[in-house]
Amino acid sequence: MLPPDTGEEWLAVGHESLPVGAAYDWAVQPHCGAVVLFSGTVRDNAEGRSDVEALTYEAFEERVVTVFSDIARETRHRWPDVGRIALLHRLGRLQLGESSVLAVVSAPHRPEAFAAARYAIDALKSSAPIWKKEHWEGGDAWGTGAQEIVPPNSVPTVPQ
Numbered sequence: 001m002l003p004p005d006t007g008e009e010w011l012a013v014g015h016e017s018l019p020v021g022a023a024y025d026w027a028v029q030p031h032c033g034a035v036v037l038f039s040g041t042v043r044d045n046a047e048g049r050s051d052v053e054a055l056t057y058e059a060f061e062e063r064v065v066t067v068f069s070d071i072a073r074e075t076r077h078r079w080p081d082v083g084r085i086a087l088l089h090r091l092g093r094l095q096l097g098e099s100s101v102l103a104v105v106s107a108p109h110r111p112e113a114f115a116a117a118r119y120a121i122d123a124l125k126s127s128a129p130i131w132k133k134e135h136w137e138g139g140d141a142w143g144t145g146a147q148e149i150v151p152p153n154s155v156p157t158v159p160q
Contacts, residue, residue: 001014001016001018001019001088002019002022003019003022003023003026003086008083008084008085009069009072009084009085009086009087010023010026010084010085010086010087010088010104011065011068011069011072011085011086011087011088012065012068012087012088012089013059013061013064013065013068013088013089013090013091013130014090014091015090015091015092016090017090017098017099018039018088018090018099018100018101018102019088020037020039020099020102023037023086023088023102023104024037024104026084026086026104027083027084027085027086027104027105027106028106029083029084029106031083031108032083032084032106032107032108032113033108033109033110034106034107034108034109034110034112034113034114035104035105035106035113036104036105036106036107036110036113036114036116036117037102037103037104037117038101038102038103038104038117038118038120038121039099039101039102040099040100040101040102040121041097041098041099041100042054042055042094042095042096042097042098042100043096044096046134046143049134049136051136051137052096052134052135052136053095053096053135053136053137054093054094054095054096054135055093055094055100055132055133055134055135055143056092056093056094056132056133056135056140057089057090057091057092057094057100057130057131057132057133058091058130058131058132058133059089059091059128059129059130059131060129060130061091063129064089064128064129064130067124067127067128067129067152068087068124068128070127070151070152070153071087071120071123071124071127071128071152072085072087072120073152074119074123074152074153074155075105075116075119075120075123078116078119078157079107079112079115079116079119081107081108081109081112082105082106082107082112082113082116083105083106083107083108084104084105084106085104085105085106085116085120086102086103086104086105087102087103087104087120087124088101088102089101089102089124089128089130091130093135100132101121101124103117103120103121103124104117105117105120115157115158118158119155119157119158122155122156122158123152123155126147126149126150126152126155127149127150127151127152127155128149129149131143
């Protein structure tokens with residue numbers, strides 16, 4: 001996954017490892033004094049399980065970037081001073097410790113950078129057509145906590 005040559009948004013889904021450092025570097029801008037980077041990583045547990053070994057992510061790939069664009073638009077509506085936004089998600093089988101999702105937001109000040117990044121990852125989890133399967137020794141199952149997909153503008157902002 002490579003950053004875009006132009007523009008203020010980097011929105012992508014794919015099977016490659018996520019470029020955590022490159023996403024941070026891309027988000028830095030002279031007029032923005034804050035960059036918040038959230039990286040969701042594969043952990044060894046899930047609701048009711050303490051032996052998760054890996055995750056597999058699948059998506060309705062044709063829709064994911066469109067939804068990411070809707071999330072970026074809504075983020076800018078709620079925090080008009082936001083600089084750059086990166087929403088990146090990995091697909092396929094991931095091992096413990098690997099990054100599965102990045103939400104990166106730059107803004108002039110830290111309060112709006114934190115709030116916008118929090119909203120962006122929450123909206124991604126609630127709105128993007130991406131699903132995960134948990135793997136453990138002797139079995140696997142689709143992840144717990146699945147929910148109906150909702151439009152990004154219906155995802156609440158967490159109070160500061």
